Amino acid sequence: MLQMTLIIKGKVQRVGFRYSVVDFVHSEKLPIVGHVRNMPDGSVHVIAQGDIEALKELHRFCTKGPPRAEVREVEQDLIQINKAEFSDFVVLAD
Structure with missing residues (x-):
């Protein structure tokens, strides 16, 4: 199993980015767990x-x-990981 961390920069806050990422994962039925959240510097962080x-x-x-x-x-x-640390893919609150 792999863990991917993304830091997305640009106009990515206040545009529904976090929720669209979660909706995409769920609608495509991707076998992914983790979370997405806004960062204080204006970026979006995905694990x-x-x-x-x-x-x-x-x-x-x-x-x-x-x-x-x-x-x-x-x-x-x-990075390679041994097992998933999460049970779902969700938006973390600010």
Whole structure:
């Protein structure tokens, strides 16, 4: 199992980015667990755990985001983990 961390920069807060990410994961039935949250610096932070194909799909979505978003940069980190730390994929409150 892999864990992917994304830091998404640009106009990504106040545009429904977090909820669109969760909706995408759930609507596509991606086998991903983790969370998405806003950061104080204006970026959005995603931690996702799952298989490589599902994580690639999530990454592709996050490079565009919802219609009102303007993604300028996506930083990615990918590591191997033994087991999932989460049970669902959710939005964390600010």
